[in-house]
Amino acid sequence: MRHVTLVVMGLLLIAAAAIPASAEVYVHGFMQGLWGGRLDQDNPTTTEQTASETRMQLRVEHFGDNAEVFGRLDFFWDGADTTRYVWELREGYLKFRLGSNIDVKAGRQVLTWGTGDLIFINDVFAKDYRSFFIGRDDQYLKAPQNALRVEWYPGFGSLSFVWTPRFEPNRLPTGNRLSYYNPIAGGIVGTGIDPMFYFDPPLPEAKFENGEFAARYKRRVGPFAASLYFYKGFYKNPLGMEMVDFGAGPQPVPVYPKLNLYGASLRGAYLGGILWLEGGYYDSREDAEGDDPMMPNSSMVGLAGYERQVATNLTINAQWQVDYLMDYAGFEDGFRDPSTGEIQGFVRDEVRHLLTTRIRQLLKSELVKLEAFLFYSPTDEDAYLRLLAEYKYTDEVTLAAGANIFDGNYASTEFGQFQLNDNIYMKITYGF
Template sequence: MKQILCFLMFLFSALTVWSQADSSSITFKYNGFVDSYHALRSQSPNDWMSSRTRLRSELTVDKGNTSMFVSFNAIYNSILEDKTGLFLREAFFRYNTEKWDLKVGRQIITWGVADGIRVTDLVSPMDYTEFLAQDYDDIRIPENGFRLKYLHPKFNVEGVFIPVAEFFQLPLSAENPWSVMSSITMPYSLNMNDIPAKKLSNAEFGGRISFFLSGIDVSLSALHTWNKMPVINKSLSVNSDSLYMKAHYERLDMIGADMSVPLGKFVIRAEVAAYLGELQELDMPVNLDATIRKNTYNGLLGLDFYPGNDWTVMVQYYHKYISDYDEIISVKKNSGLVTFNISKKLLQTTMTLSSFTYYDITYNSFYNRTSVDYALTDQIHLTGGYDWFHGEKGSFAMYKNNSEYFVKFKYSF
């Protein structure tokens, strides 16, 4: 926190000097929001799953072709004490002209056209501290890097370079109701120290070219990265009374493409990607240092329907295929996931009813969030709803006892 406070003091001093130099050509914009989120488990012991309040501050400074953006969160979390504090979210400068757009610093980079599913969108990792029971934009973790775009009316070319990779944040502590270790009933140890060294040879880089054609947008992408979600090997002790675990990270190359086609009241979206050398999770027990990498092929097809009268319906199907399959791999050779999102605006668009579902076809499990959002004013939103987890196998089944009621209050400024 001291480092962030020092940074903010330096930033304020620098901006003061900059603005005094030529105050007529510089513009400042300060905005953000305050939100308070609380969730209660819907079954015994009816404990609080989440209780947190946050101030998000965002500052944008523009001067000619250059700009700067800084955002940070000041959070008080009653459940997870290590999540209380002042946290820098994004901080970057930007230089843009008619043909070039350069962004340098801590930033969120998004690729692809999928909604809530990662296919080619592998640059920025995810924060699973509360799994998916939080806004999707809040789940993304910014990365410290460089992004350069060449702009043309009919196409864009984008290059990214990340000197030091960021990785998924997983809930591991016993105090967290969303801990991925909650189902383990025996003593265990977890080694998370295999994170790649911070050196040039471990940097990430990639590129994307997007074409804006008549009636269709198409993008091609490639990325030299890592499996940012750790693969954890598990092994039992000699007496089978303890569990040993070790997290692994390996290089991953991605080649992908996506497209979006509007057709009247419909929008068709498609996204495909080949993951070359993707690290696979292995069945227990296994040698803690054993790893298997396979080429996998991932595809998504989505359909958005806007029938009018403030209705929106969105459906996606995602499929993953593991080539040269080995029976020791813990997941199936073919796996499928469906998402369904329906929303309706009421009361002159001040109220929004919505329901979003992830359905795991492979293991017949699902996660559904149904909510009501009411705009009390243009600045104040009140939201309430229910998160429902169901299943006996798969990632959603892990949280089958975590179904919860939630409320959120948000003031934007």
Template structure:
């Protein structure tokens, strides 16, 4: 059922295979750092593989190619389903990362060529990162350009991190780093003995890569059922007044990390609706929050709070705009036995003016509960001298009785080859809940990456 473009993936994988050095050839072997950090802060996907800078060139160049193949599990493995196709992912990605210093300035670029059979735009040239770091003063640094931004303490849960995310990447089995999308931003960091300050300005609003029917279905309140009809939301005008502003004030004292956060912009997903144009919209949003992270007992604990101020519906009586809400996150991670780590989180969302929301909504049953609880667990087990990693990340909401499971097994053969087998499995009692709506999008995938 897959088209002949699959041959492109096969040929690419074959070319990579024949280029593999023999096991006895150690001339091309490099040291291998930790490959399993899910979110290396503000780095390009794939840059967790180190390389030794050539003595003859000031450039540090990293190259990888990757093949990702996935299929829906609905109605049986690789059977036709709601979307009229059985492939959830079928792509070949090439990334070149190059960076170097120009005096005191640092330049970094990550350019990708993506052959994507699932996407209508089969061959795409993508700029993952393209930025310059420069120290304006001893206590003030600047990063400008296309960059990946991240902060906060949550694991796959984002209260104060309101930078763009790519949920299509997460659901399809791409590397976890791709959940953090990039944006064209300017970041200033001020260092002081009292506290450090990050300030980020994104001149043109950058939304999440949200689920819109292109790859995965979603629940449509208008039809009352899961839909695969593609839609495009109405984004804010590209004016400077519609840009995004975010700050983080942070400090570590006696091993305890403290942070305060602020954001002014828009909801990152199209949660509003314009009845005149008949399109989803991105309502205006302010956010304030704080976090703390510290060692506790034999593990690490974190706590985070945030208040999302829905600027267009503070009274809560507009059914076409989301209500303001309070959010709290508590987390703890500990190594239970050698090589076996367990991390757990409790996430609580409290909707303001809930009675007004229900009273004015034409479909009150589709709203989540006023006090919405979500529990997460991540279990990771390292074997074969840390080359084989078994992991499972799970979301479960007792409020909605729905779940999302991400099992995967990763094998790092050497500094070049990485193999992964995993899945994205959804379910729930109702198809209108956060995870229940994606039940027909459940899929399994395999991913092979080769670093040159």
């Protein structure tokens, strides 16, 4: 990790030297305070607060006509669970043109593609749900990865290739600040119960075959942008289990199972709004038959969404995601009691539905933004509501307050597992 950062910084220095000195260096950034408190008293974690941090982000940009060096460095005091200074290079890349129709971006970067609004099917770039759930800015949902991106524009659309030599997982709640569902414990856990519930699964071994490779072909089809996607790597969440013997007999340890992903999407203007459709086939390479209870089954996921400005400053969207689990019988068998053959606990449906809506209202010449985003799954019987009120006091100073509310009938579902993490937060940002 440290090495990669050093290499990236070295590259940046070389690049900086390669760009004509006449180009200017731009420095921007912000200072931000974020404080979040819990709404649940019985949360099994060790912290009182969900957030208590002071952050400074510096953006440094230096470019010529054909090349650019960019750095985005975050430095913050985190008082909520780690109580320490943290620094992270969120972006540090060199971007340049190769000939007339190839763009290369090399280094630490944030990557996004796909069509969903906070729903990701073919975008399997790293996400940071630890930040997302506690009120950090939207940009922090995307975790950076050390990657090489090459985009080719041959005239019949565009082809993008992203190679991430070292697998970068999603950042999920660890149990320190946010509690989660632990299948071995069979309930919602956190480090407040036992330090062993700190959750940080081991990464796949660092070797060439374990790198991530993602590709996209995108082109226009009538009024729509159409894309095809491919990904070879691992599930970004540790959905698998492996028995590891640490000396006291085999213990189950969470792992990131191998994944191939094939998908497509369509997005464009339709009936005065924006329509998007996306689908993907998750090929779980370590459970081709779908009968291994330790590994996730393959699945087909589809998404339809529509957004429209319904009044001058009011925009509403809605999405419907359908997730079909393959070899469901084999999956269900994994939940049977070995002696009675009865299914134990909550088992997800073969077809999981997820509905979302975003409502955004701008007021006072766009100085005030009120926003609500709701995830609701009728099949998992859980929900997640995000609320945000933001006021741009001046061009520099922004005040914000928000809430993250989780609910669920079962402890093991996607949002239900976070039901003890309800929080409200306040944020003040000074941009420069």
